[in-house]
Amino acid sequence: MMKKQAGFTLIELIMVIVILGILAAVALPRFAGLQADARFAKLQGLLGSARAASAVVHAVFLARGAPVALEGTPIALVNGYPDNTAIAAAANIIDAQDGVVTTTPSGTTTLFTMNGAPGICTFTYTEAGVGGSPSFAISGDALGTTC
Numbered sequence: 001m002m003k004k005q006a007g008f009t010l011i012e013l014i015m016v017i018v019i020l021g022i023l024a025a026v027a028l029p030r031f032a033g034l035q036a037d038a039r040f041a042k043l044q045g046l047l048g049s050a051r052a053a054s055a056v057v058h059a060v061f062l063a064r065g066a067p068v069a070l071e072g073t074p075i076a077l078v079n080g081y082p083d084n085t086a087i088a089a090a091a092n093i094i095d096a097q098d099g100v101v102t103t104t105p106s107g108t109t110t111l112f113t114m115n116g117a118p119g120i121c122t123f124t125y126t127e128a129g130v131g132g133s134p135s136f137a138i139s140g141d142a143l144g145t146t147c
Helices: 010-064
Strands: 068-070 073-075 101-106 109-114 122-126 135-139
Touching (some): 010 122
Antiparallel strands (some): 109 122
8 A cells, every 4th residue: 555645846846936936036126116106106196286285275365365374274475376385384295204205495496305215206396486376396207217
């Protein structure tokens, strides 16, 4: 009477390890690429929030006049739009205390920098000029590969 064997042979185990290694080698670069895409999408979301807040503040200004307050927070205005120090509050973009973004006001612009990003992951807000509207610009690679 022959005894029944249970388990895997050595060659079967080696083949499974080789297949897992190939899958890991293919999946890892794609996963790393998704992280950069996710950070860039987050930056675009913050930018969209700032654009929407600027438009809402301007609409409230046109409808009611100054002063403008959003959710009880007074918003400083320049030509009917948020000034460079008030845009973060208007868009509810919290500064470094939440660990997501740091704001750096300078003159008539504010630089928004995503914390923890390995490369350039920023956008700038520039106050509205007389008779104009504010401008927004993403810094770095337009595809977000440096983000």
